[in-house]
Amino acid sequence: MTRYLLRKLGEATLVMFGVLTLIFFIQRLTGDPTFLLLPETATQADIEAMRHALGFDRPLMVQYLSFLADLVRFDLGRSVIQNLPVTDIIGSRLPYTLMLAGGALAVSCLIGIPLGVVMALNHGTTFATVLSSLVVAAQSLPTFWSGIILILIFAVSLGWLPPSSAGGFSHLVLPSIALGLLSMATFARVTRTAILDELSKEYVRTARARGVGMGRLVTRHLARNASIPLITVAALEVSNLLAGAVVVETVFAWPGLGQLTMQSIVSRDFMVVQGVVLLGAFVTVVLNVMADILYSIVDPRITLSARPS
Amino acid sequence: MMKRQRIIAALLMSASLSWASAGAAAAKDLLTIDLVNEPTSLDPHVQWNPDSYFVYRNIFDNLLTRDDSGAIVPQIATEWTYLSDNEIEFTIRDGVTFHDGTPLTAEDVAFSVKRITDPGFSSPQLSQFNSITDARVSADNKVVLVTNGAYPAVMAQLVKLSIVPQHVVEAVGNDAFNLAPVGSGPYKFSDWSRGVSVTLAVNEDYWGDKGVFKEAVFRAVPDAATRMANLQAKAADLVVTINSDMAAQLDGRDDVKVLSVLTERVAYFALNAQKPPMNNPDLRLAVAHAMDKEGITEGILGGYDEPVGQFMSPAHFGWVDGLESPGYDPDKARELVAAAGEEAKVPFPILTSPVYDQRVVQAIQQMLTDAGFNASIEMTDMATWLKDMQAGPEGIPVSAFSRWSCACQDADGILFPTLHSSSGWASAGDTALEAALEAGRSTLDEEERLAEYTKAQAILNEQNYLIPLYQAAIIYGAAAGLEWTPTPNESLFLNRMDWAE
Numbered sequence: 001m002t003r004y005l006l007r008k009l010g011e012a013t014l015v016m017f018g019v020l021t022l023i024f025f026i027q028r029l030t031g032d033p034t035f036l037l038l039p040e041t042a043t044q045a046d047i048e049a050m051r052h053a054l055g056f057d058r059p060l061m062v063q064y065l066s067f068l069a070d071l072v073r074f075d076l077g078r079s080v081i082q083n084l085p086v087t088d089i090i091g092s093r094l095p096y097t098l099m100l101a102g103g104a105l106a107v108s109c110l111i112g113i114p115l116g117v118v119m120a121l122n123h124g125t126t127f128a129t130v131l132s133s134l135v136v137a138a139q140s141l142p143t144f145w146s147g148i149i150l151i152l153i154f155a156v157s158l159g160w161l162p163p164s165s166a167g168g169f170s171h172l173v174l175p176s177i178a179l180g181l182l183s184m185a186t187f188a189r190v191t192r193t194a195i196l197d198e199l200s201k202e203y204v205r206t207a208r209a210r211g212v213g214m215g216r217l218v219t220r221h222l223a224r225n226a227s228i229p230l231i232t233v234a235a236l237e238v239s240n241l242l243a244g245a246v247v248v249e250t251v252f253a254w255p256g257l258g259q260l261t262m263q264s265i266v267s268r269d270f271m272v273v274q275g276v277v278l279l280g281a282f283v284t285v286v287l288n289v290m291a292d293i294l295y296s297i298v299d300p301r302i303t304l305s306a307r308p309s
Numbered sequence: 310m311m312k313r314q315r316i317i318a319a320l321l322m323s324a325s326l327s328w329a330s331a332g333a334a335a336a337k338d339l340l341t342i343d344l345v346n347e348p349t350s351l352d353p354h355v356q357w358n359p360d361s362y363f364v365y366r367n368i369f370d371n372l373l374t375r376d377d378s379g380a381i382v383p384q385i386a387t388e389w390t391y392l393s394d395n396e397i398e399f400t401i402r403d404g405v406t407f408h409d410g411t412p413l414t415a416e417d418v419a420f421s422v423k424r425i426t427d428p429g430f431s432s433p434q435l436s437q438f439n440s441i442t443d444a445r446v447s448a449d450n451k452v453v454l455v456t457n458g459a460y461p462a463v464m465a466q467l468v469k470l471s472i473v474p475q476h477v478v479e480a481v482g483n484d485a486f487n488l489a490p491v492g493s494g495p496y497k498f499s500d501w502s503r504g505v506s507v508t509l510a511v512n513e514d515y516w517g518d519k520g521v522f523k524e525a526v527f528r529a530v531p532d533a534a535t536r537m538a539n540l541q542a543k544a545a546d547l548v549v550t551i552n553s554d555m556a557a558q559l560d561g562r563d564d565v566k567v568l569s570v571l572t573e574r575v576a577y578f579a580l581n582a583q584k585p586p587m588n589n590p591d592l593r594l595a596v597a598h599a600m601d602k603e604g605i606t607e608g609i610l611g612g613y614d615e616p617v618g619q620f621m622s623p624a625h626f627g628w629v630d631g632l633e634s635p636g637y638d639p640d641k642a643r644e645l646v647a648a649a650g651e652e653a654k655v656p657f658p659i660l661t662s663p664v665y666d667q668r669v670v671q672a673i674q675q676m677l678t679d680a681g682f683n684a685s686i687e688m689t690d691m692a693t694w695l696k697d698m699q700a701g702p703e704g705i706p707v708s709a710f711s712r713w714s715c716a717c718q719d720a721d722g723i724l725f726p727t728l729h730s731s732s733g734w735a736s737a738g739d740t741a742l743e744a745a746l747e748a749g750r751s752t753l754d755e756e757e758r759l760a761e762y763t764k765a766q767a768i769l770n771e772q773n774y775l776i777p778l779y780q781a782a783i784i785y786g787a788a789a790g791l792e793w794t795p796t797p798n799e800s801l802f803l804n805r806m807d808w809a810e
Contacts, residue, residue: 030692035699039436040726044699083483148535151542
């Protein structure tokens with residue numbers, strides 16, 4: 001286990017280094033934000049002075065080494081647009097993204113997993129086919145459209161929920177549904193396949209022969225065995241939810257990292273983009289390691305080995 | 310199962326109740342304004358973009374301001390006299406206090422000027438104030454500003470100079486001041502919830518017209534459709550930056566309305582007069598004749614914007630009634646293009662970025678194609694667009710759709726940077742035009758200035774170095790109860806707003 005974790009740590013460090021190097025240079029290929037910071041009437045001298053003040057006139061390698069040196073001290077730099085440390089900006093937005101990802105995950109699991117079970121148990125019937133079509137339809141809706149439709153129905157027409165922005169629990173409902181619908185279909189399909197797999201196994205037939213009811217069979221036996229692929233999917237889906245949040249957060253004016261990323265890319269706020277991308281890479285790496293560890297807990301036959309299998 | 314349903318119903322009920330109570334409060338004491346983004350800074354000397362100044366112009370007073378008719382009127386300065394062509398003495402208003410209770414003095418005014426003009430401070434607004442070389446306190450309540458020569462547009466710039474308290478800035482430093490700004494304006498800073506909203510509270514001790522709303526919340530709502538939904542759901546009382554199609558959706562409703570005003574922003578078709586095919590004056594004239602300005606403003610933009618025949622708006626000093634650039638004449642445009650032969654067939658790009666209304670850009674391309682030109686749209690991001698457009702005659706693209714605002718409502722602020730060779734934006738290289746522009750900015754005599762700008766406009770209309778298209782409108786969506794007259798300088802002064810049930 002320790003050797004496994006050490007190897008993963010080494011791999012993670014390499015991945016993070018690759019990601020930060022890539023994002024640093026790719027962003028700078030597009031120029032710098034100086035022109036966006038100044039009014040149109042700024043002279044060439046004003047532009048040069050601003051570029052110097054921001055440090056963008058230094059050679060690229062010098063900027064890169066200085067970025068690395070700061071990073072070693074856990075300093076992600078300052079936003080040139082908001083004049084604040086990047087860690088403060090990300091820290092203020094992260095809770096909102098976690099709330100939304102949590103809400104969306106809850107929506108997708110609470111709807112997707114039972115749907116998958118129902119589809120598997122009714123396999124081959126018209127009912128299952130209709131359900132499966134609905135699931136695909138829900139996944140196919142682009143969030144910039146489904147988001148606005150949800151707002152128009154539940155906020156503008158019915159007035160049940162607030163249309164946008166962060167606030168109490170009520171503000172979280174619509175964006176969670178809009179974002180959760182994306183992953184809901186994935187959970188439903190994976191659950192359906194996993195349950196169908198399990199249903200064809202000997203132990204199920206034996207249990208049925210012994211007179212175990214379907215409800216008890218699903219909750220006691222199938223759920224645990226079918227959860228391995230679900231854990232993998234959940235780890236991947238959390239990363240997808242963070243990516244999908246860019247659109248949902250913009251539509252719902254939800255002040256999370258997705259909206260911040262979008263605005264920072266448009267305004268070339270390099271330091272903020274770097275910070276968010278690094279955080280995203282970190283979360284993905286950690287979730288994957290956690291999924292591996294969870295496998296071994298759920299299914300003791302799986303062992304974590306330092307050697308690649 | 311029943312129990313679970315009841316729990317869900319209760320959750321939804323409590324959610325909608327808390328939301329409904331927030332809506333009810335909005336109608337009386339709280340004004341909710343939806344901007345596109347949150348302010349990037351509330352320090353008025355640091356950042357300058359609409360989302361920032363919509364908010365901070367309520368926290369701070371400016372040295373001067375513009376009234377609703379656009380005239381420059383006193384604010385912190387009550388009067389001013391020219392001691393010489395480059396020295397102006399301002400009398401500072403008595404009895405003005407900052408939100409922390411300390412009086413606003415002439416020292417604060419001089420400090421504010423020096424702070425924003427200090428190259429080391431690197432204010433993005435430096436270019437608007439760098440003609441000011443010194444600020445000194447000449448008496449108890451008087452400040453003298455010194456400019457590097459006669460600079461007639463200085464008053465138009467000073468309407469944007471916010472006065473900050475020297476003692477606070479020096480005590481807390483620039484970073485902390487940005488997070489908790491202290492001004493002397495009609496509203497006090499109350500709270501900044503990052504990424505969500507900025508809340509201001511009314512300043513009961515304000516020396517001028519007091520705000521009627523006890524609180525105002527400026528929220529960041531990036532998506533225009535969401536801003537519209539907020540307005541329709543009564544979650545917002547005023548929303549900025551909607552287009553004419555969205556405005557049409559509000560027609561016929563009695564709980565919301567459209568407010569619109571023509572700004573000092575002028576849309577134009579920029580040409581590089583040094584690059585083929587636009588180095589041929591006949592082909593530039595053909596472009597001018599090809600532009601159906603009325604078609605753009607009426608057919609695409611919903612009739613809110615106004616076609617202009619000169620490169621400025623009636624809101625600018627320097628506007629001359631009756632001056633007209635070559636009008637829409639597609640037959641003449643085709644004739645000129647045909648007469649130029651192969652020269653007119655040179656393919657050229659129309660540089661644009663997503664910031665601009667692509668419907669207008671596509672219409673322009675179609676008009677040019679109809680005239681016989683070979684123009685294609687080239688899309689890039691805004692930073693690259695700005696860089697290319699300021700690259701001088703060698704680098705400026707052959708054509709581009711652009712909109713210009715100097716936020717000063719003065720001919721100097723729009724003609725000089727776009728047409729004088731000292732600016733990266735200019736490609737005309739016309740010495741007679743440049744002489745008129747230089748003369749226009751170096752005298753304080755208004756008649757003389759007007760004569761120079763008339764001369765400059767006449768040259769421009771003959772040579773068509775750029776094609777003025779229309780005076781851009783800004784469209785707001787508002788709750789029916791909001792009483793407010795938007796102004797061309799695109800400011801949201803809360804103490805000029807009122808509410809009628």
